[in-house]
Amino acid sequence: AQTVTQSQPEMSVQEAETVTLSCTYDTSESDYYLFWYKQPPSRQMILVIRQEAYKQQNATENRFSVNFQKAAKSFSLKISDSQLGDAAMYFCAYRVIQGAQKLVFGQGTRLTINP
Amino acid sequence: EAGVAQSPRYKIIEKRQSVAFWCNPISGHATLYWYQQILGQGPKLLIQFQNNGVVDDSQLPKDRFSAERLKGVDSTLKIQPAKLEDSAVYLCASSLEGGLAGTSYEQYFGPGTRLTVT
Numbered sequence: 001a002q003t004v005t006q007s008q009p010e011m012s013v014q015e016a017e018t019v020t021l022s023c024t025y026d027t028s029e030s031d032y033y034l035f036w037y038k039q040p041p042s043r044q045m046i047l048v049i050r051q052e053a054y055k056q057q058n059a060t061e062n063r064f065s066v067n068f069q070k071a072a073k074s075f076s077l078k079i080s081d082s083q084l085g086d087a088a089m090y091f092c093a094y095r096v097i098q099g100a101q102k103l104v105f106g107q108g109t110r111l112t113i114n115p
Numbered sequence: 116e117a118g119v120a121q122s123p124r125y126k127i128i129e130k131r132q133s134v135a136f137w138c139n140p141i142s143g144h145a146t147l148y149w150y151q152q153i154l155g156q157g158p159k160l161l162i163q164f165q166n167n168g169v170v171d172d173s174q175l176p177k178d179r180f181s182a183e184r185l186k187g188v189d190s191t192l193k194i195q196p197a198k199l200e201d202s203a204v205y206l207c208a209s210s211l212e213g214g215l216a217g218t219s220y221e222q223y224f225g226p227g228t229r230l231t232v233t
Contacts, residue, residue, distance in 0.1 A: 004157070042226060043204055043206075044224055044226050044227070045158070045208070045224035046224075047221055047222075050221075091158075093157070101146065101163070101210065101222075102148065102160040102163055102171060103150075103158070103160070103222065105157025105158050105159070106157050107155070107156055107157055108155075108156070
Protein backbone atom coordinates (compact mmCIF):
# COMPACT_ATOMS: atom_id res chain seq x y z
CA ALA A 1 0.00 0.00 0.00
CA GLN A 2 1.12 3.52 -0.72
CA THR A 3 2.02 5.69 2.26
CA VAL A 4 3.05 9.32 2.60
CA THR A 5 5.06 10.61 5.56
CA GLN A 6 5.61 14.19 6.66
CA SER A 7 8.07 14.18 9.54
CA GLN A 8 7.70 17.83 10.52
CA PRO A 9 4.43 18.45 12.43
CA GLU A 10 5.23 22.17 12.69
CA MET A 11 7.56 24.63 11.01
CA SER A 12 8.02 28.36 11.36
CA VAL A 13 9.82 30.94 9.25
CA GLN A 14 10.39 34.66 9.25
CA GLU A 15 8.48 36.67 6.69
CA ALA A 16 10.48 37.02 3.43
CA GLU A 17 12.69 34.05 4.30
CA THR A 18 12.77 30.61 2.66
CA VAL A 19 11.43 27.42 4.21
CA THR A 20 11.48 23.79 3.09
CA LEU A 21 8.84 21.22 4.02
CA SER A 22 9.76 17.54 3.82
CA CYS A 23 7.81 14.59 2.46
CA THR A 24 8.69 10.98 1.80
CA TYR A 25 6.50 8.30 0.28
CA ASP A 26 6.48 4.60 -0.31
CA THR A 27 5.20 2.97 -3.49
CA SER A 28 6.00 0.11 -5.84
CA GLU A 29 4.58 2.01 -8.81
CA SER A 30 6.87 3.63 -11.37
CA ASP A 31 4.38 6.18 -12.66
CA TYR A 32 2.45 8.44 -10.31
CA TYR A 33 1.74 12.03 -9.37
CA LEU A 34 2.81 13.95 -6.29
CA PHE A 35 1.11 17.06 -4.95
CA TRP A 36 1.40 19.70 -2.28
CA TYR A 37 -1.89 21.07 -0.96
CA LYS A 38 -2.41 24.04 1.32
CA GLN A 39 -5.23 24.06 3.88
CA PRO A 40 -5.86 27.43 5.57
CA PRO A 41 -8.16 27.75 8.61
CA SER A 42 -11.12 27.95 6.22
CA ARG A 43 -10.45 24.20 5.67
CA GLN A 44 -10.58 24.40 1.88
CA MET A 45 -7.77 22.38 0.30
CA ILE A 46 -5.92 24.34 -2.37
CA LEU A 47 -3.51 22.78 -4.83
CA VAL A 48 -0.09 24.43 -4.59
CA ILE A 49 2.04 22.41 -6.97
CA ARG A 50 2.08 19.10 -8.85
CA GLN A 51 4.88 16.82 -10.05
CA GLU A 52 4.64 13.97 -12.54
CA ALA A 53 7.02 11.15 -11.57
CA TYR A 54 8.15 10.58 -15.16
CA LYS A 55 9.43 14.15 -15.41
CA GLN A 56 12.97 14.72 -14.21
CA GLN A 57 12.57 18.48 -14.06
CA ASN A 58 11.38 19.82 -10.74
CA ALA A 59 8.06 21.69 -10.86
CA THR A 60 7.91 25.38 -9.98
CA GLU A 61 4.97 27.73 -9.43
CA ASN A 62 6.06 31.30 -8.72
CA ARG A 63 7.50 31.26 -5.17
CA PHE A 64 6.88 27.52 -4.75
CA SER A 65 9.20 24.83 -6.02
CA VAL A 66 9.83 21.18 -5.30
CA ASN A 67 12.88 18.96 -4.97
CA PHE A 68 11.81 15.59 -6.35
CA GLN A 69 14.21 12.71 -5.71
CA LYS A 70 12.56 9.65 -7.25
CA ALA A 71 15.16 7.10 -6.15
CA ALA A 72 15.00 8.34 -2.58
CA LYS A 73 11.19 8.70 -2.75
CA SER A 74 11.46 12.22 -1.46
CA PHE A 75 9.37 15.24 -2.43
CA SER A 76 10.08 18.46 -0.56
CA LEU A 77 8.43 21.85 -1.00
CA LYS A 78 10.41 25.06 -0.93
CA ILE A 79 8.63 28.35 -0.31
CA SER A 80 10.70 31.41 -1.15
CA ASP A 81 10.02 34.95 0.08
CA SER A 82 7.49 33.66 2.63
CA GLN A 83 4.40 35.78 3.07
CA LEU A 84 1.90 36.00 5.92
CA GLY A 85 -0.72 34.47 3.65
CA ASP A 86 1.36 31.32 3.34
CA ALA A 87 0.50 30.36 6.91
CA ALA A 88 -1.54 27.15 6.75
CA MET A 89 -1.40 23.36 7.02
CA TYR A 90 0.51 21.84 4.12
CA PHE A 91 -0.21 18.32 2.95
CA CYS A 92 1.87 16.17 0.67
CA ALA A 93 -0.22 13.76 -1.43
CA TYR A 94 0.32 10.90 -3.85
CA ARG A 95 -1.83 9.47 -6.60
CA VAL A 96 -1.36 6.60 -9.00
CA ILE A 97 -1.80 7.19 -12.72
CA GLN A 98 -3.62 3.96 -13.53
CA GLY A 99 -6.90 3.02 -11.91
CA ALA A 100 -8.60 4.80 -9.04
CA GLN A 101 -7.72 8.43 -8.68
CA LYS A 102 -7.81 8.79 -4.92
CA LEU A 103 -5.26 10.97 -3.21
CA VAL A 104 -3.20 9.50 -0.37
CA PHE A 105 -2.24 12.27 2.05
CA GLY A 106 0.49 12.70 4.62
CA GLN A 107 -0.20 13.88 8.15
CA GLY A 108 0.48 17.52 7.36
CA THR A 109 2.88 20.24 8.46
CA ARG A 110 1.63 23.38 10.15
CA LEU A 111 3.54 26.39 8.80
CA THR A 112 3.69 29.59 10.82
CA ILE A 113 4.99 32.83 9.34
CA ASN A 114 6.55 35.24 11.83
CA PRO A 115 6.27 38.94 10.90
CA GLU B 116 -17.22 29.24 -12.09
CA ALA B 117 -18.82 28.15 -8.83
CA GLY B 118 -16.78 25.85 -6.63
CA VAL B 119 -17.74 22.70 -4.78
CA ALA B 120 -20.57 23.42 -2.37
CA GLN B 121 -21.13 21.60 0.90
CA SER B 122 -23.67 21.88 3.65
CA PRO B 123 -23.95 22.19 6.52
CA ARG B 124 -20.63 23.78 7.50
CA TYR B 125 -20.94 22.61 11.08
CA LYS B 126 -22.96 19.91 12.82
CA ILE B 127 -23.08 18.78 16.43
CA ILE B 128 -24.92 15.58 17.30
CA GLU B 129 -25.01 13.05 20.11
CA LYS B 130 -23.68 9.56 19.65
CA ARG B 131 -26.13 7.08 18.14
CA GLN B 132 -27.91 9.87 16.27
CA SER B 133 -27.90 10.07 12.48
CA VAL B 134 -26.54 12.85 10.26
CA ALA B 135 -26.37 13.63 6.57
CA PHE B 136 -24.02 15.82 4.56
CA TRP B 137 -24.68 17.23 1.13
CA CYS B 138 -22.27 18.01 -1.69
CA ASN B 139 -22.79 19.76 -5.02
CA PRO B 140 -19.77 19.35 -7.29
CA ILE B 141 -18.55 21.73 -9.94
CA SER B 142 -20.82 21.61 -12.98
CA GLY B 143 -19.66 19.03 -15.49
CA HIS B 144 -17.38 17.15 -13.10
CA ALA B 145 -17.93 13.42 -13.52
CA THR B 146 -15.98 12.26 -10.49
CA LEU B 147 -16.89 12.98 -6.90
CA TYR B 148 -14.95 12.08 -3.75
CA TRP B 149 -15.77 12.07 -0.05
CA TYR B 150 -12.79 12.32 2.32
CA GLN B 151 -12.74 12.10 6.11
CA GLN B 152 -10.19 14.29 7.90
CA ILE B 153 -9.72 13.55 11.59
CA LEU B 154 -8.11 16.35 13.60
CA GLY B 155 -4.34 16.32 13.19
CA GLN B 156 -4.39 13.94 10.22
CA GLY B 157 -4.52 14.16 6.46
CA PRO B 158 -7.75 13.43 4.60
CA LYS B 159 -8.62 9.80 3.92
CA LEU B 160 -10.83 8.72 1.03
CA LEU B 161 -14.16 7.23 2.06
CA ILE B 162 -15.82 6.80 -1.32
CA GLN B 163 -15.32 7.78 -4.96
CA PHE B 164 -18.08 8.06 -7.56
CA GLN B 165 -17.73 8.18 -11.32
CA ASN B 166 -21.00 9.67 -12.55
CA ASN B 167 -23.47 7.76 -10.34
CA GLY B 168 -21.42 4.58 -10.00
CA VAL B 169 -19.10 3.69 -7.11
CA VAL B 170 -15.41 3.35 -8.09
CA ASP B 171 -13.86 2.84 -4.65
CA ASP B 172 -15.56 2.42 -1.27
CA SER B 173 -12.97 0.15 0.30
CA GLN B 174 -12.47 2.42 3.34
CA LEU B 175 -16.12 3.26 3.93
CA PRO B 176 -17.43 1.74 7.21
CA LYS B 177 -20.45 0.26 5.54
CA ASP B 178 -22.15 -0.79 8.76
CA ARG B 179 -22.82 2.86 9.59
CA PHE B 180 -21.86 5.00 6.58
CA SER B 181 -23.72 5.21 3.30
CA ALA B 182 -23.45 7.49 0.29
CA GLU B 183 -25.33 8.04 -2.90
CA ARG B 184 -25.01 10.19 -5.96
CA LEU B 185 -28.31 10.41 -7.70
CA LYS B 186 -28.31 11.39 -11.38
CA GLY B 187 -24.55 11.73 -11.28
CA VAL B 188 -24.61 15.23 -9.78
CA ASP B 189 -25.27 15.94 -6.09
CA SER B 190 -24.18 13.50 -3.43
CA THR B 191 -25.24 12.74 0.13
CA LEU B 192 -23.12 11.06 2.80
CA LYS B 193 -24.98 9.62 5.79
CA ILE B 194 -23.84 8.28 9.14
CA GLN B 195 -26.24 6.16 11.19
CA PRO B 196 -25.67 5.67 14.06
CA ALA B 197 -22.81 8.07 14.78
CA LYS B 198 -19.93 7.20 17.10
CA LEU B 199 -17.57 9.50 18.97
CA GLU B 200 -14.73 8.56 16.60
CA ASP B 201 -16.72 9.93 13.64
CA SER B 202 -15.90 13.47 14.81
CA ALA B 203 -14.00 14.90 11.85
CA VAL B 204 -14.17 17.22 8.87
CA TYR B 205 -15.87 15.67 5.88
CA LEU B 206 -14.50 17.01 2.62
CA CYS B 207 -16.11 16.65 -0.77
CA ALA B 208 -14.05 17.01 -3.93
CA SER B 209 -14.75 16.73 -7.64
CA SER B 210 -12.76 16.43 -10.83
CA LEU B 211 -13.50 16.46 -14.52
CA GLU B 212 -12.74 12.81 -15.17
CA GLY B 213 -11.04 10.36 -12.86
CA GLY B 214 -10.98 7.15 -14.83
CA LEU B 215 -8.80 7.82 -17.83
CA ALA B 216 -5.27 6.44 -17.63
CA GLY B 217 -2.64 9.10 -17.78
CA THR B 218 -4.98 11.98 -17.08
CA SER B 219 -4.16 14.41 -14.35
CA TYR B 220 -7.32 16.28 -13.62
CA GLU B 221 -7.13 18.40 -10.52
CA GLN B 222 -9.43 17.61 -7.62
CA TYR B 223 -11.28 20.68 -6.39
CA PHE B 224 -12.29 20.62 -2.75
CA GLY B 225 -15.26 22.10 -0.97
CA PRO B 226 -15.06 23.91 2.38
CA GLY B 227 -15.94 20.78 4.33
CA THR B 228 -18.41 19.96 7.09
CA ARG B 229 -17.08 19.82 10.63
CA LEU B 230 -18.91 17.11 12.58
CA THR B 231 -18.73 16.89 16.35
CA VAL B 232 -20.20 13.83 18.03
CA THR B 233 -20.75 14.19 21.79
